[in-house]
Amino acid sequence: MKGQPLSRRGEGRISEGWSAKMAMAVAVAVARVWRPSRGLGRTGLPLLRLLGARGLARFHPHRWQQQQHFSSLDDKPQFPGASAEFIDKLEFIQPNVISGIPIYRVMDRQGQIINPSEDPHLPQEKVLKFYKSMTLLNTMDRILYESQRQGRISFYMTNYGEEGTHVGSAAALDDTDLVFGQYREAGVLMYRDYPLELFMAQCYGNVSDLGKGRQMPVHYGCRERHFVTISSPLATQIPQAVGAAYAAKRANANRVVICYFGEGAASEGDAHAGFNFAATLECPIIFFCRNNGYAISTPTSEQYRGDGIAARGPGYGILSIRVDGNDVFAVYNATKEARRRAVAENQPFLIEAMTYRIGHHSTSDDSSAYRSVDEVNYWDKQDHPISRLRHHLQSRGWWDDEQEKAWRKQSRKKMSGPSSFISEEGYWVPASEVCLRPCTYSKCSVMEAFEQAERKLKPNPSLIFSDVYQEMPAQLRKQQESLARHLQTYGEHYPLDHFEK
Amino acid sequence: MAAVAAFAGWLLRLRAAGADGPWRRLCGAGLSRGFLQSASAYGAAAQRRQVAHFTFQPDPEPVEYGQTQKMNLFQAVTSALDNSLAKDPTAVIFGEDVAFGGVFRCTVGLRDKYGKDRVFNTPLCEQGIVGFGIGIAVTGATAIAEIQFADYIFPAFDQIVNEAAKYRYRSGDLFNCGSLTIRSPWGCVGHGALYHSQSPEAFFAHCPGIKVVVPRSPFQAKGLLLSCIEDKNPCIFFEPKILYRAAVEQVPVEPYNIPLSQAEVIQEGSDVTLVAWGTQVHVIREVAAMAQEKLGVSCEVIDLRTILPWDVDTVCKSVIKTGRLLVSHEAPLTGGFASEISSTVQADPLECRGSLRPSREGA
Numbered sequence: 100m101k102g103q104p105l106s107r108r109g110e111g112r113i114s115e116g117w118s119a120k121m122a123m124a125v126a127v128a129v130a131r132v133w134r135p136s137r138g139l140g141r142t143g144l145p146l147l148r149l150l151g152a153r154g155l156a157r158f159h160p161h162r163w164q165q166q167q168h169f170s171s172l173d174d175k176p177q178f179p180g181a182s183a184e185f186i187d188k189l190e191f192i193q194p195n196v197i198s199g200i201p202i203y204r205v206m207d208r209q210g211q212i213i214n215p216s217e218d219p220h221l222p223q224e225k226v227l228k229f230y231k232s233m234t235l236l237n238t239m240d241r242i243l244y245e246s247q248r249q250g251r252i253s254f255y256m257t258n259y260g261e262e263g264t265h266v267g268s269a270a271a272l273d274d275t276d277l278v279f280g281q282y283r284e285a286g287v288l289m290y291r292d293y294p295l296e297l298f299m300a301q302c303y304g305n306v307s308d309l310g311k312g313r314q315m316p317v318h319y320g321c322r323e324r325h326f327v328t329i330s331s332p333l334a335t336q337i338p339q340a341v342g343a344a345y346a347a348k349r350a351n352a353n354r355v356v357i358c359y360f361g362e363g364a365a366s367e368g369d370a371h372a373g374f375n376f377a378a379t380l381e382c383p384i385i386f387f388c389r390n391n392g393y394a395i396s397t398p399t400s401e402q403y404r405g406d407g408i409a410a411r412g413p414g415y416g417i418l419s420i421r422v423d424g425n426d427v428f429a430v431y432n433a434t435k436e437a438r439r440r441a442v443a444e445n446q447p448f449l450i451e452a453m454t455y456r457i458g459h460h461s462t463s464d465d466s467s468a469y470r471s472v473d474e475v476n477y478w479d480k481q482d483h484p485i486s487r488l489r490h491h492l493q494s495r496g497w498w499d500d501e502q503e504k505a506w507r508k509q510s511r512k513k514m515s516g517p518s519s520f521i522s523e524e525g526y527w528v529p530a531s532e533v534c535l536r537p538c539t540y541s542k543c544s545v546m547e548a549f550e551q552a553e554r555k556l557k558p559n560p561s562l563i564f565s566d567v568y569q570e571m572p573a574q575l576r577k578q579q580e581s582l583a584r585h586l587q588t589y590g591e592h593y594p595l596d597h598f599e600k
Numbered sequence: 601m602a603a604v605a606a607f608a609g610w611l612l613r614l615r616a617a618g619a620d621g622p623w624r625r626l627c628g629a630g631l632s633r634g635f636l637q638s639a640s641a642y643g644a645a646a647q648r649r650q651v652a653h654f655t656f657q658p659d660p661e662p663v664e665y666g667q668t669q670k671m672n673l674f675q676a677v678t679s680a681l682d683n684s685l686a687k688d689p690t691a692v693i694f695g696e697d698v699a700f701g702g703v704f705r706c707t708v709g710l711r712d713k714y715g716k717d718r719v720f721n722t723p724l725c726e727q728g729i730v731g732f733g734i735g736i737a738v739t740g741a742t743a744i745a746e747i748q749f750a751d752y753i754f755p756a757f758d759q760i761v762n763e764a765a766k767y768r769y770r771s772g773d774l775f776n777c778g779s780l781t782i783r784s785p786w787g788c789v790g791h792g793a794l795y796h797s798q799s800p801e802a803f804f805a806h807c808p809g810i811k812v813v814v815p816r817s818p819f820q821a822k823g824l825l826l827s828c829i830e831d832k833n834p835c836i837f838f839e840p841k842i843l844y845r846a847a848v849e850q851v852p853v854e855p856y857n858i859p860l861s862q863a864e865v866i867q868e869g870s871d872v873t874l875v876a877w878g879t880q881v882h883v884i885r886e887v888a889a890m891a892q893e894k895l896g897v898s899c900e901v902i903d904l905r906t907i908l909p910w911d912v913d914t915v916c917k918s919v920i921k922t923g924r925l926l927v928s929h930e931a932p933l934t935g936g937f938a939s940e941i942s943s944t945v946q947a948d949p950l951e952c953r954g955s956l957r958p959s960r961e962g963a
Contacts, residue, residue, distance in 0.1 A: 342735020372728030
């Protein structure tokens with residue numbers, strides 16, 4: 100039965116040798132005869148130790164020993180499960196949701212630094228990179244969303260409104276810090292210079308896709324950029340990230356692992372598992388929760404009743420903070436400090452970045468069914484990470500309307516030179532050749548990458564069977580051969596021209 | 601003193617009377633008062649507990665792997681784990697209660713020998729254990745996870761099927777968790793009832809991307825476990841718990857490998873092929889002996905060893921020879937792994953025959 104303390108632990112102990120048991124029983128009997136009232140007593144204890152029967156250790160006779168000499172004046176709790184004082188007043192702790200954990204921010208909604216001592220004083224080049232990454236992501240999102248609407252790709256998820264959470268956190272990490280994401284963290288890859296060609300290749304599932312066309316769009320992955328391939332099940336990455344952090348700790352790698360997830364995924368059992376393991380096993384990990392207000396149509400009021408995700412951290416023994424996710428500097432500062440301490444102290448950190456999902460959940464969703472256009476417009480117009488940063492840049496004189504116009508044109512315009520790292524024939528190019536080439540935004544554009552991706556073939560159907568195991572087992576080889584024979588006979592019924600031979 | 605002697609004498613008589621049930625409870629709780637009367641006082645109704653019978657049949661001592669030592673199954677597992685941790689500095693062992701030695705003694709002594717960062721307890725959470733193990737394996741380190749009973753593997757089913765099994769495939773081989781091995785006590789023990797006796801291999805057999813292995817003996821267990829740990833794919837290693845103590849054999853001290861996906865023909869025969877894995881192998885060996893003696897039937901006995909990917913060729917070759925197949929397993933009949941074996945063998949006799957043709961390269 101559930102709840103019975105012995106029900107799951109009986110097995111290993113039941114089959115103890117009977118002689119040990121008998122010795123123990125005799126000893127207990129002896130001790131009881133000599134000291135019937137007060138447990139084992141002073142004579143009982145050495146007698147038990149003398150007999151050395153194996154099961155005796157589990158008796159903890161010394162605890163009985165301690166409890167013998169109690170005094171009512173000085174009585175502290177002895178429970179192994181909690182370190183706390185007694186209280187004689189019956190009182191339930193009230194969860195504080197009216198005024199929850201405060202939200203750390205550096206800039207106000209107009210992009211002005213509120214407290215100068217919190218200004219990270221980043222160089223202009225770095226802050227411009229923040230801005231360009233966020234806007235390029237935004238441009239790519241708009242084009243790919245549109246392409247799904249036109250039937251060119253099957254599915255897409257935008258990142259509107261959350262660009263600040265991606266870029267601010269990615270910028271605070273080392274390039275080799277391992278990233279486990281959920282599905283709405285493309286800006287992290289963008290910041291790490293993942294080429295537009297490869298974003299597109301994955302969405303189109305063409306021969307250039309490093310994932311070999313096997314997954315739905317936006318399930319990116321890149322080994323060279325230490326971004327673990329996205330999977331659809333939610334929160335599964337959380338305990339995995341903890342394991343990776345443990346391995347990094349053991350290897351003395353001085354790396355942190357960052358794990359992104361939404362406030363909805365935080366309801367999964369895997370999230371609870373991950374938090375608890377990270378704390379008990381002392382792992383250098385940053386849990387980064389993007390609380391964007393919705394899990395598809397489910398608002399936060401239906402997702403949790405407590406004070407969000409940040410309030411759960413202390414329950415696990417995890418240092419936690421809540422930040423304004425639309426303030427890229429706040430996200431940067433919090434992640435930077437969390438990283439420094441996670442690596443130095445081998446403990447987890449929880450950052451809950453409050454933001455808003457401006458776009459629909461995905462191309463399969465129409466959010467007007469469950470929220471008002473006014474609500475969405477507020478966030479789009481009044482509190483957007485990109486505009487707040489732009490105002491900040493402009494107030495510093497690092498950006499102006501002219502540059503804005505030029506950059507918008509550049510990021511969309513047709514390219515003048517060839518993109519030589521995807522071969523013209525459309526053959527799949529190994530990751531090592533593609534990934535490491537730096538992507539200079541002035542040369543490539545979203546539209547050009549898009550058009551190139553469209554023209555490419557899909558991977559060979561025989562790739563359906565490889566990588567299931569490291570080596571292909573006999574049954575899968577038979578299935579692969581069976582498909583090949585089928586296509587030889589019935590190939591005209593399949594769009595084989597779109598697939599690589 | 602006289603009281604003590606009398607009491608000790610009473611305890612001895614109680615044991616001699618064979619009252620196992622009350623005796624066990626007495627010992628377990630350390631009660632000094634025996635208020636239970638001896639079994640004979642209750643009459644014939646209070647019988648000695650009946651359990652299912654099988655006889656472990658050890659294999660001959662292996663000679664090709666060097667010095668051997670008498671080990672039972674859990675000691676063979678400990679030996680394999682010891683060899684792994686010695687050879688591979690990244691290897692770690694974790695799960696519920698593994699630190700003190702494990703509820704089945706499989707990890708005794710390893711924490712002291714290799715350190716608390718390599719052999720450690722986790723919180724009580726199977727989905728966390730497997731997820732954590734996947735994460736370790738993603739970085740390239742060797743992760744050996746223990747699930748305390750196969751009956752409790754289900755919270756980890758999503759991590760195993762949706763994540764571990766698909767890691768390499770879905771990433772286009774950019775990432776994998778091949779260095780993950782999950783070990784778990786498996787199968788009937790007699791008194792385990794619903795939740796300490798399950799054989800869930802059929803659930804996992806339906807999942808391409810993982811390997812599922814069940815040994816029949818200490819010697820097999822050590823070699824197969826070492827192969828699982830070294831295999832570049834996530835593996836689940838089910839250890840028949842009834843054999844932990846009951847199976848004793850000479851097992852090599854040094855590491856050795858028994859290949860995965862290779863069934864073993866333990867006994868050759870001509871009239872019928874008997875296939876089993878784990879504990880049931882010993883049962884059907886007895887069946888084969890009985891069939892020979894009582895019916896004059898010559899049985900070919902096959903230990904499947906690896907459930908996924910299973911050795912179709914060996915089974916098919918045997919069935920083509922004998923013309924008859926019997927598969928025996930502990931798990932429920934409907935949807936049990938026997939259905940996969942029998943359907944593959946029967947689906948198309950040519951296909952079965954075809955599996956014996958040399959495989960063609962490429963598609």
